[in-house]
Amino acid sequence: MAGIKDVAAAAGLSVATVSRALNNHPSVSPDARARVLAAVEALGYRPNAVARSLRTDQTRTIGLVISDVLNPYFTELARFVEEEARTLGYSVIIGNANEEPDLQDHHVRTLLERRIDGLLVSPADGRSPLMVDAAGGRTPMVFVDRWIPGVDVPVVRADGRQAIRDLVAHLHGLGHRRLAIIAGPAATTTGHERVEAFREALREYGLPLPDAYIGQGDFQADSGRRVTEEFLALPEMPDVVFAADNLMALGALDAVRARGLRVPQDIALAAFDDIPWFVHTDPPVTAIAQPVADLARAAVRALVDLIEGRPPQSVTLPARLVVRRSCGETPSTPSPNRSNL
Amino acid sequence: MAGIKDVAAAAGLSVATVSRALNNHPSVSPDARARVLAAVEALGYRPNAVARSLRTDQTRTIGLVISDVLNPYFTELARFVEEEARTLGYSVIIGNANEEPDLQDHHVRTLLERRIDGLLVSPADGRSPLMVDAAGGRTPMVFVDRWIPGVDVPVVRADGRQAIRDLVAHLHGLGHRRLAIIAGPAATTTGHERVEAFREALREYGLPLPDAYIGQGDFQADSGRRVTEEFLALPEMPDVVFAADNLMALGALDAVRARGLRVPQDIALAAFDDIPWFVHTDPPVTAIAQPVADLARAAVRALVDLIEGRPPQSVTLPARLVVRRSCGETPSTPSPNRSNL
DNA sequence: CTGAAAGCGCTTACAG
């Protein structure tokens, strides 16, 4: 395969000049530039980014480690991250942790060995020693969505507290009193924060959150199924199940359906994270929507600021409640008719 | 950051020996190996994959260019591709073309410059010159799902012909006679093949497929919306709309709903590509399911065979019809109750 | 079993 030397030979110039021409260095004569371009074209030359990276010590690549690609929330996040990164001249390599701590570590290690310029992470496991000392290393790092307390790294995330309070108000207004939650893993911030916000909101209404109404999930559909089955088997079934992510809501829907029950008549359902399909499920699902595109953009910008030596900015954006019909009654404000895709 | 030289110094050995120890070369004494490992640990040494790649001329990375990450079909494909690749010792870099030919080319170019060992592609645009001559280049390449006729590259894909025939039989059995299709871009194989298979199946039942019943979509939700609106505005509205992918089915659902019509009473709906949410939509959507995991695995294996000098294998796997309620009547065989996630 | 040395394909001071 043609290298820069071949181009230089074909153009009758040194490799130094070819390199300059290719990198738009100002001091290259128009004539030289033209000959280089012609030679590149003729030989079908494609610069070797590996060699360039070794020499310049930058890969113009950022790593994105997410907990689960199959979760539409993260898929969307990844899509916007790539878009913003591309705009700023970076590629992104995605590492999918699949909610498995070992797999997360595998990807972090691999990305670090590949010398990515920066790392965007939504930690699947906040206790991973590797992750913690990667944060202490010299590879710039930013947390998105989930983060690790006590680790000094910028965080870009959504705050769902108010939206959860709105949700509880909505549920209370519909007469629901026995509210249950399917939580995410305790080792993740979003895993316990959502429970805490829920508990706090319930307290404002003088409602209890008994242990039996806190199901331990792992953000995957299966756990939503399992926890919901347990809820349904309780002597006093909850009026509402709030799933801390959309996949567990899917599982909950499966479980309710398997029992032959109906939403919301027999049991109500709400989810954290909105997805286009929630408009068309039976019934449409009330959900808390995060400003995913904005989060992705802010996260990339913070990371690139860090990479390029500017002060990065932590960002917290509010999530918002989108009322549909899965908790009862038709919403008075008609919900938008499109699925945002 | 510690390099191999530092490790060598700390271990009191040459870099050559350190390198051998790290690469599990047989001729390294147990003592040397132990000292190397200790030094690596002490210094927190992380091998530089960029340097290694430059030297060995392999990156142990494959590129995956897909048409749209937000399409659950491709998300799932990507997930399984990564899994299989990891098993075989490769990383994968995903390039999301977003159904935009220019973006597809951008990613192909970037991946080639990064010297990935092989390329897995589902072409968003079969006419891209870059793509065609990349196929002729020396980077091993395999097509998944979509391919480019006339280009000599192994293809791993699903054949939906029989499933589409089954679908038409199902529709005909329910008394539907005016069948319409939302097609994908003509520049993609899946874009026109699905239309052809549909047309052929209709012919077997003596049914026409008038031009007015062929809507031109682009595999994105918006186009499904637009085309469906056109169908609904026809003097003679179709009985059924068959969307050539799941995103266009989403758009179709939006459009039907916006018009205040009901599925399947007013108009029936079916989709190519099954997704977990189709179990819970209102109504559950009849769809054609591809064996995604198997396709992903076969594609990676074919590519790695090519990379490692073994003869690759093109593979075609059958898709299958999953009957639910969106075309009318309750299916006699109860559909599975879980959403496969 | 170990080490000295060449070289992968670039970029970039340095000199002219």
Next chain:
DNA sequence: CTGAAAGCGCTTACAG
């Protein structure tokens, strides 16, 4: 504006 040369961090014949 251009070129000769060093060097990025590894791996791998080659010699011992």
